[in-house]
Amino acid sequence: MSSITLRPAGVPGRYGSYGGRYVPESLIPACEAVAEAFSQAWADPGFRGSLAALLSAHVGRPTPLTPAVRLSTELGVTVLLKREDLTHTGSHKINNVLGQALLARRMGRTRLIAETGAGMHGVATATAGALLGLPVKVFMGERDVERQAHNVFRMRLLGAEVVPVTTGSRTLKDATSEAMRHWVTDVDEAYYCVGSVIGPHPYPMMVREFQRVIGDEARRQCAAELPAATPDYVVACVGGGSNAAGTFAGFVETSAKLVGVEAEGGSGATNGEIGVLHGFQSLFLQDEHGQIKEAHSIAAGLDYPGVGPEHAYLRDLGRARYVTASDGEAIAAAVRLARSEGVLPAIESAHALAWVVRAAGTPELPRGSTVLVTLSGRGDKDITTLIAEAELA
Structure with a gap:
């Protein structure tokens, strides 16, 4: 390409x-x-x-690339987790x-x-x-x-x-x-x-450069572990979009398909229009008068009405695709990963997993594909929300 x-x-x-x-x-x-x-x-x-x-001595980099073995078998796709949840402080x-x-x-x-x-x-x-x-x-x-x-x-x-x-x-x-x-x-x-x-x-440029350590590490790890060297799909949640920007930076010049998953109620890249907020021009949720609309997400980190300018640019180029996941899908995905792999993701990260669960086995994500998912953080912070929202049978 x-x-x-x-x-x-x-x-x-x-x-x-x-x-x-x-x-x-x-x-x-x-x-x-x-x-x-x-x-x-x-x-x-x-x-x-x-x-x-x-980053090495204090944060614990490089973070591992963890195969989600049981979940992969259940979905019919190979899921690899880039474990930013294992950093010191618990997120990217x-x-x-x-x-x-x-x-x-x-x-x-x-x-x-x-x-x-x-x-x-x-x-x-x-x-x-x-x-x-x-x-x-x-x-x-x-x-x-x-x-x-x-x-x-x-x-x-x-x-x-x-x-x-x-x-x-x-x-x-x-x-x-x-x-x-x-x-x-x-x-x-x-x-x-x-x-x-x-x-x-x-x-936007500076934060992406500091976060591209995620994508650069993951690309090297994939090259060492995958027969094809590059995953078929690279998936990350998107609010403003720093973990996704850092991940995508390592793969944008490869054949991997890039997928950013937004909250259904905070879908700037998916449903936004050009506007200006917080000092930059990008895609924002707006009403018929051009006023910024309030975003909603059960994940506080995705509760933002717009998206970083680089994501808007990648969307327009067709290099990255942006989709949404609902609150309920994210909660269900967090519980599913916890039970299948012993890993409790942040609800933000669970949005990315929710799309993988929903799309696996469809033309969007065919059986046999290899998917890299960035787990941007761990779910300890979301226990109160999970107690209120998760249905545990």
């Missing part, structure tokens, strides 16, 4: 018509400073060596956060700001702050504070300040808005550690 680059071509920060930098004038210098610092750091072997050492978020925290320290910033939905990015940022001696302030929607109390306690235990956001839908969208407003007031000292491939340039 023809080569497809994930790096913006032409205007910096653009993926076709998506991306860009739509922020108040007061944030332009801050975004430019981050872009310049990242460009220099990513070209510095010392910086990348320090990050690689932390730590890969990006350690990179950004090292960058913040390199830039001379003295504290970190973050937004979080499911709480895993907040936990990762609090962890990095504790490790590197940087105070952390995390903005989290009031609804998510209630349904992710476990992670709120973890953040506070690590020394972070958690600020409940009471405006709007009180979820990830509003937490992101509040974090950006706070950044405006503290651009000289604070570093905004964005948790997904969203926001103004350079964040």
Whole structure:
């Protein structure tokens, strides 16, 4: 197949018509400073060596590629799990956060700001702050504070300040808005550690580069373990889309079919229209007047009304396909994996599994196919939700 680059071509920060930098004038210098610092750091072997050492010693990379033997037999397809749930802190978020925290320290910033939905990015940022001696302030929607109390306690235990956001839908969208407003007031000292491939340039590109360790590792592991070297399908859940962007980066120039699975009520790539939010242009759920609609998902990490600009670009190119899974399908998939493989995934990750379960044996996912699924996080944080929603017979 023809080569497809994930790096913006032409205007910096653009993926076709998506991306860009739509922020108040007061944030332009801050975004430019981050872009310049990242460009220099990513070209510095010392910086990348320090990050690689932390990812190995502190995070536990490389994460394994686990064959889901019983589930594969049941579905008639070979399912391989990329185990980001086994990282320190329990999700892929730590890969990006350690990179950004090292960058913040390199830039001379003295504290970190973050937004979080499911709480895993907040936990990762609090962890990095504790490790590197940087105070952390995390903005989290009031609804998510209630349904992710476990992670709120973890953040506070690590020394972070958690600020409940009471405006709007009180979820990830509003937490992101509040974090950006706070950044405006503290651009000289604070570093905004964005948790997904969203926001103004350079964040979508930078976060993907920090997360591409997932895809690069998985590609090497598949080459060593599969007769054909490359899986037929590469599947990951998509909210803003960082775990999927990192996974896809390792396979975009292969023959693998890329599938991003969104929450049915947060389907920006599947059902969105072009708009601008949180400093970037992409696909967002909108009403007939062009106003951003509230997203819904039982998974707090997928409760976002849009998708990162790179995903919108890959969709338009036809290189990646985006589909949805319902709340009920995700819960059922989480329970099924727990019982078939002894692995409890985050409900976010279970959306990706839900599509595999639904599509296996159909023309969408023919019998005999090999499927790589990124498990972006573990399900400990979702126990309260699972107690309320899962039907255990």
